[in-house]
Amino acid sequence: MLLGQKRAIAAPVVKPEGKQHSTHATSLAPCGPRGSSCLARARVGISLETHADISIGRHKPIYKNANFPTDAEGRTYHLGTKEGEVAPRILSVGSVSRAQLLSTLLDAPAPGKPLFQRTSSRGFLTITGLYEGQPVSIVSTHMGMPNMDFVVRENRAVVRGQMAIVRLGTCGAVQRPAKLGDLLIASHGSISIRRDPDYWSLLESASHHHTAGNGDSNCASCNNNSSNMNGLAVHASINTNGATAGTNGQTHGAGSNSSNCMIGRKPYTVAMRVPADAQLAALLAAEAERVVGAERVVHGLNASADSFYSSQGRTGSDFDDRNEGLLGELVAAHPDLVSLEMETFQLLDLARCSRGSIKAIGMCVALAERYSNAFLEYSKLEELEISGGTAALRALVRLPLDANLASASVATRTTDEGAGTASMEERRVQYVWE
Numbered sequence: 001m002l003l004g005q006k007r008a009i010a011a012p013v014v015k016p017e018g019k020q021h022s023t024h025a026t027s028l029a030p031c032g033p034r035g036s037s038c039l040a041r042a043r044v045g046i047s048l049e050t051h052a053d054i055s056i057g058r059h060k061p062i063y064k065n066a067n068f069p070t071d072a073e074g075r076t077y078h079l080g081t082k083e084g085e086v087a088p089r090i091l092s093v094g095s096v097s098r099a100q101l102l103s104t105l106l107d108a109p110a111p112g113k114p115l116f117q118r119t120s121s122r123g124f125l126t127i128t129g130l131y132e133g134q135p136v137s138i139v140s141t142h143m144g145m146p147n148m149d150f151v152v153r154e155n156r157a158v159v160r161g162q163m164a165i166v167r168l169g170t171c172g173a174v175q176r177p178a179k180l181g182d183l184l185i186a187s188h189g190s191i192s193i194r195r196d197p198d199y200w201s202l203l204e205s206a207s208h209h210h211t212a213g214n215g216d217s218n219c220a221s222c223n224n225n226s227s228n229m230n231g232l233a234v235h236a237s238i239n240t241n242g243a244t245a246g247t248n249g250q251t252h253g254a255g256s257n258s259s260n261c262m263i264g265r266k267p268y269t270v271a272m273r274v275p276a277d278a279q280l281a282a283l284l285a286a287e288a289e290r291v292v293g294a295e296r297v298v299h300g301l302n303a304s305a306d307s308f309y310s311s312q313g314r315t316g317s318d319f320d321d322r323n324e325g326l327l328g329e330l331v332a333a334h335p336d337l338v339s340l341e342m343e344t345f346q347l348l349d350l351a352r353c354s355r356g357s358i359k360a361i362g363m364c365v366a367l368a369e370r371y372s373n374a375f376l377e378y379s380k381l382e383e384l385e386i387s388g389g390t391a392a393l394r395a396l397v398r399l400p401l402d403a404n405l406a407s408a409s410v411a412t413r414t415t416d417e418g419a420g421t422a423s424m425e426e427r428r429v430q431y432v433w434e
Contacts, residue, residue: 076154080120087135089396099140102389109433116432134397135433145346161403166392171341171364184339186302186362189273192345277359287391300338304345
């Protein structure tokens with residue numbers, strides 16, 4: 001374990017004395033790879049520079065432009081940050097507590113300044129400081145692909161030049177060699193898994209026709225509503241208890257089957273894989289192996305699901321999810337699949353569509369083994385978060401970025417200044433790390 005890591009692990013999250021924990025104010029000890037003990041600095045109450053979103057207080061911001069809402073200061077709608085507060089190198093984490101923990105690895109953004117922190121009214125926390133002299137932001141992303149969409153798009157809107165984003169989260173290890181506590185890197189990219197509500201709508205329609213004795217030859221409502229997914233027409237069977245069977249003969253349930261018009265549908269759709277940035281993936285892998293050892297780093301394909309339960313193959317009797325064989329089918333179709341979580345696909349997909357302005361990769365701590373049903377002891381998680389965070393920060397600052405590759409939104413957005421209107425490019429931005 002590295003010296004910088006030990007200091008960070010020892011550093012507690014200190015709350016202001018006599019106050020309850022606040023979602024928009026935290027007292028932490030900024031600490032880099034060199035310097036005084038984080039623990040000692042935390043005890044004397046060195047604080048982050050905290051900023052609450054204005055909407056938390058009495059005065060509500062006024063937003064303009066329904067297409068991409070920002071307030072009069074240029075702050076984004078969900079994250080509440082503006083240009084100059086977010087660095088081009090971003091470490092995306094799920095929880096606020098993980099963001100606070102990893103912020104102990106950062107140095108102050110400028111001499112005499114504390115770490116910058118802002119929490120929006122939606123609960124997104126942004127912390128900006130320096131790592132090895134480079135500006136870095138740590139952003140809490142929360143859970144799911146929609147939240148990752150907010151984070152990527154709204155940070156892209158307030159950062160000039162090329163960006164790099166590393167996601168550090170937790171996941172389920174789908175198959176060996178991935179095991180509890182390993183760092184699983186999505187070097188092979190990510191697929192996504194989504195529950196298809198239309199499947200159940202068509203199933204209901206088919207069931208009504210069969211109950212009415214119409215058979216399936218004239219199942220007009222099914223035929224009119226069914227569609228070809230990615231060019232694949234999949235014939236399913238319906239049995240007397242509503243279970244289904246695909247063309248591979250794998251059934252989810254038991255009963256006698258009769259043909260129906262469920263064409264082109266399965267309960268879950270799987271998107272084609274999107275790639276990770278190869279250069280950033282290689283840097284992250286090298287740094288992770290230095291921190292935890294090569295035997296604890298696993299490379300492979302990630303899968304992001306739109307649910308923690310149904311589309312991740314977690315079964316139960318309360319809902320008709322039809323997912324009993326889902327994990328097995330995923331592994332059979334994607335032998336390099338190692339991790340299952342809820343965010344990385346959206347990050348990589350947006351990076352792919354960013355016109356070259358974002359480089360991205362995802363890495364997760366294996367919190368569960370889906371193949372054995374084992375779960376990591378939470379007492380071990382904090383040290384693994386620090387290890388993964390250290391590797392991610394090192395990879396970010398070692399990746400060269402093109403500062404001249406401007407974001408179209410930053411270059412063209414305008415803001416009212418006094419009596420006139422000035423473009424973002426024309427006005428001087430005050431960066432929190434200057």
